[in-house]
Amino acid sequence: MAALRAGKTNNEADQPSSPVLRFGADKPLKLDAGTLLSPFQIAYQTYGTLNDARANAILVCHALTGDQHVANTNPVTGKPGWWEVLIGPGKIIDTNRFFVICSNVIGGCLGSTGPASTNPATGKPYGLDLPVITIRDMVRAQQMLIDHFGIEKLFCVLGGSMGGMQVLEWASSYPERVFSALPIATGARHSSQNIAFHEVGRQAVMADPDWHGGKYFENGKRPEKGLAVARMAAHITYLSEAALHRKFGRNLQDREALTFGFDADFQIESYLRHQGMTFVDRFDANSYLYMTRSMDYFDLAADHGGRLADAFAGTKTRFCLVSFTSDWLFPTEESRSIVHALNAAGASVSFVEIETDRGHDAFLLDEPELFAAINGFIGSAARARGLSA
Amino acid sequence: MSVNGSQRVDLEVVANLIPPQSRVLDVGSGDGSLLELLQDTKQVDGRGMELSQRGVNECVARGLSVIQGDADKDLEFYPDKGFDFVVLSQTLQATRNPKLVLDELLRIGNRAIVSFPNFGHWRVRLSLFVKGRMPVTQDLPYSWYDTPNIHFCTIRDFVNLCEELGATVEKATALDAAGQKIGLSMPWWFWNFFGQQAVFLLKR
Numbered sequence: 387m388a389a390l391r392a393g394k395t396n397n398e399a400d401q402p403s404s405p406v407l408r409f410g411a412d413k414p415l416k417l418d419a420g421t422l423l424s425p426f427q428i429a430y431q432t433y434g435t436l437n438d439a440r441a442n443a444i445l446v447c448h449a450l451t452g453d454q455h456v457a458n459t460n461p462v463t464g465k466p467g468w469w470e471v472l473i474g475p476g477k478i479i480d481t482n483r484f485f486v487i488c489s490n491v492i493g494g495c496l497g498s499t500g501p502a503s504t505n506p507a508t509g510k511p512y513g514l515d516l517p518v519i520t521i522r523d524m525v526r527a528q529q530m531l532i533d534h535f536g537i538e539k540l541f542c543v544l545g546g547s548m549g550g551m552q553v554l555e556w557a558s559s560y561p562e563r564v565f566s567a568l569p570i571a572t573g574a575r576h577s578s579q580n581i582a583f584h585e586v587g588r589q590a591v592m593a594d595p596d597w598h599g600g601k602y603f604e605n606g607k608r609p610e611k612g613l614a615v616a617r618m619a620a621h622i623t624y625l626s627e628a629a630l631h632r633k634f635g636r637n638l639q640d641r642e643a644l645t646f647g648f649d650a651d652f653q654i655e656s657y658l659r660h661q662g663m664t665f666v667d668r669f670d671a672n673s674y675l676y677m678t679r680s681m682d683y684f685d686l687a688a689d690h691g692g693r694l695a696d697a698f699a700g701t702k703t704r705f706c707l708v709s710f711t712s713d714w715l716f717p718t719e720e721s722r723s724i725v726h727a728l729n730a731a732g733a734s735v736s737f738v739e740i741e742t743d744r745g746h747d748a749f750l751l752d753e754p755e756l757f758a759a760i761n762g763f764i765g766s767a768a769r770a771r772g773l774s775a
Numbered sequence: 776m777s778v779n780g781s782q783r784v785d786l787e788v789v790a791n792l793i794p795p796q797s798r799v800l801d802v803g804s805g806d807g808s809l810l811e812l813l814q815d816t817k818q819v820d821g822r823g824m825e826l827s828q829r830g831v832n833e834c835v836a837r838g839l840s841v842i843q844g845d846a847d848k849d850l851e852f853y854p855d856k857g858f859d860f861v862v863l864s865q866t867l868q869a870t871r872n873p874k875l876v877l878d879e880l881l882r883i884g885n886r887a888i889v890s891f892p893n894f895g896h897w898r899v900r901l902s903l904f905v906k907g908r909m910p911v912t913q914d915l916p917y918s919w920y921d922t923p924n925i926h927f928c929t930i931r932d933f934v935n936l937c938e939e940l941g942a943t944v945e946k947a948t949a950l951d952a953a954g955q956k957i958g959l960s961m962p963w964w965f966w967n968f969f970g971q972q973a974v975f976l977l978k979r
Contacts, residue, residue, distance in 0.1 A: 706835065725842050726852040734820070736835045737842035739828055758836040766838025 399511075399670070400504050402497025403461040404429040404454055404490070407534055415492065415527050418683075419517035425506060428531050429497025430454050430489035433473065434481035436535065442773055443537045444479060445528065446488040447545030447552035449750075450620075450677050451669055453496040456488040457481065462496070462668045471752050478761050483775070484541065491552075492527045493519035493676040501600070501672035512672075514600035519676050521548070521684045525555045532563070541771055542764060544568035546749035547716065548677065551684050554724070557705070558686060558697040566704040566767040568760065571713055571749045573720035574694055574727070575685040580715060583623050584678035587616030591671045600672050613671040614662030621661045626712035626745035630654060687727075694727035701728075704770070705735040706763040708749070708756060715746040736763060784954030785890040786812060788974045789864055792888055792946065793817055797859040800824070800883065802846050802876075803866030807834035810841070822858075824849065847871045850879040857883055864890040865972075868924040874936060881942055881979040890974040893949070895929030895967040914952075914971060930967045937977060946976035 407428045409415065414424030431454045436443060446456050446469065453460070457467040457474050473479040473486055490498035493516070500519075505512045532540065543556045543564050550572025557567040576584075591597055594612025598605045622630075634654040638644070641651065650656040687694035705728055709721040718739050728735040738759040742748045749756065768775070786809050793799060795817045801810050804823030807830075813819040823841035825831045834841035846863070847870050861884030863876070868891055870876045880887035892915060893899075902910035909919040917924065928936070930949065937944055949957040949970030957970055966973070 704840070725844075726849070729842075729849075729852040730854055732854060732857045734822065734840050735842055736831075736840050737844075738832050738835050739843055740832070741828070755832055759832060762836035762838045766840075769838070 398462060398496050399500060399502035400497075402429040402490070404431050404497050406430075406497055407531055409530065413530070415523065415530070417517050417523050418520040419523075421517050423492070423499065423517065423523075426492065426499040426527070427497070427503075428489050428492070428499075428527055430487060430531060431456065431458060432488075433457050433486040434484055436485040436537070437773075440535070440537050441539070441541060441771060442483065443485045443487060443532075443535070443540050444542045444544065445532065445540050445556075446473065446486060447524075447528075447543065447549035447556075448488060448491065449545070449547040449549045450681065451617075451665070451674070452549065453494065454488045454490045454498075455496075457486065460668075463664075468750060471750075472757065472760070478757050479764065483773070487531070487535070489528055489531055491519075491524040491677075491680075493524070493673060493680060495670035495673035498527070500670070501676055502603070502670040510601075511603045513603075514672065514675075516672075516676065518683070519680050521551045521555050521680050522559065522689075524680065525552050525559060528552070528556075529560060529563070539563050539565055541773065542566045542568060542767065544570070544760075545572075546570040547572055547746065548681050550716075551681065554686055554697075555684075557701065557703050558690075561698070561701045561703055564703045565771055566706070566763070568706050568708070568763060569721075569724070570708040570756075571710055571716050571721075571746055573716045574687060574697075574724050576681050576683075577720070580623075581682045583620065583715075584682055586619050587678060588675050590615040590619070591675060594671075597671065600675075602671070608666070609671045610666040613666045613669065613674060614659075616674060617665040617669075618658040618662040621658060623715050624745055624747040626714065626743055628712060628743040629745055632743065633657075694723065695730035698728055698731040698733055701731055701733050703733065704763075704767050705733055706759065707735065707737045708759060709737075709739045710745070710748040710753075711739060711741050712743045713746040713748065784950055785864055785972050785974050788948050788950065788956070789862055789888050789890060790816065792974070792976050793819065793860050793862075795819070798857070800853070800858045800861045802850070802861060802863045802880070803869075804834060804839075804841055805830055807837055807839045807841065809862065809864060810834070810839050811837070814839075846876050846879075850876065850883060853879075853883045855882055856885055859885050860888055861886075862888045864888070864974075865892065867891045868894075868927050870926060873926045873928070874940070877936065877942075878940055881940065881977060885978070886945070887942070887977045888974065889933075889977065890972060891928065891933065892924075893930050893967065893970045893973050894927040895931060896971050897968050898952075898971075900968075930970055930973045931963060933973065933975065934963065937975070940979070942977040942979045944975055945978050948974045950974070 414422035550569035553569040591612040594609035596607040597609035637653045639656040690696040709718040810821045824844040831843045949966040
């Protein structure tokens, strides 16, 4: 929290608490937008030890508003890592056994080059001067990080939602470097409805007078109201009608009767306002624009002549896809179409749909069936890779 | 989905038809017993498709490569001759369109292995003949109104379908009630009467 509130710029963006890998003029990042990003940096966290054969590395890809702090206390929020239920010593993804890497994506705001980072050409934050970043750009940068560790082939790449898109991109772009892939609650393209929700979020940010065309740091402001509204709208899409009803119903917030006003009468209103407010404490508004855009632009089939199976032609990677029954952001059909494409490509694929009313966010929660599937898949892949238990 | 209550004596017979290191697709893989058997004893590259989500989740949790899918709808996504063997064990009679499914098996696999309960078995005939009722046996435990088995056939019926689809029967085995193989030298009518289950190895 302190990091974002202090001063006019976001310190965590330039000087993150994580290790940072800096790439100079000799190693630019080629962007899909047609330009080169240079210099640039990647902030990352690692857990466990890389074995001598460098064969036990797992890359975790984070979601839209996630970060590299997957299994350690988050330095900005002070909360546990976002996937600590799954990853850690003795957990399903056991860091005593695997070397786990998670990096902040390019375009993010926790230390990898993004719109909140200082543009070396101007000495000011990039703002909208940063080219639009795609999922493939993020993966290209991650690949340079993997090179840095001398890892030829990742044992597994996994992630949910936007992280799942990166997993698919990894498996498609660098099939020889991915032994197994675990995309969860994701799609091979962003649907029209999902682009629509993202557009609502972006318009909310840009409608905030404190946004200043993206140059809010220079104006000593931050578009907190716009970003909070964006988060409130998005948060609804991560849940389900059933879960909202179960948790909140029409319950009133700290009152006996309706107030006949526009205060937060209902618990759900109060909850959403809280979600919006806490989000702006940890996330950069421009970064939110870039992250949502990267998902909107993702269309793996379109990158391969319109046939998704061609994105995975000849792949040797072992896949496991997971979807959730109540996820209406990335419904099961999205995963199923990827499964069909993988079948057509002759790939080894498992596909699990998990019954839950927790919606899209289920992938971040303690879901025993999800963990059982991940455990089974990782276990058999490890045996096939010859990794000792 | 195990669509009958037997001990699946056919699994061993099916497994014996498959050479080591083959690429195998098991359609209707149930709890994964056959895939696990094939992986452990034949080191096959095995994949499964299973209708029930519970079955799939259990398989994946056990480390098997299985997807949720419907033999009637989802076979079309597989490429021609993508597998050495496609197995359909105890599932044919539960499909909506057995002819189309069998056609797909022959397209996807270099060989297809199909096992099914024989509706020409004497117990079945006896039940209809004497009681005048649809048979409910230890092997076929469902009542007519709640059975998933909507397309029963006899061994003779199946042989006819194979002919219609241009498939060659490379090997056929009938198992009696005790799960024992019935002598090879016996004629079809004998198999059709005493075989409780049949396992066919087909090629086209």
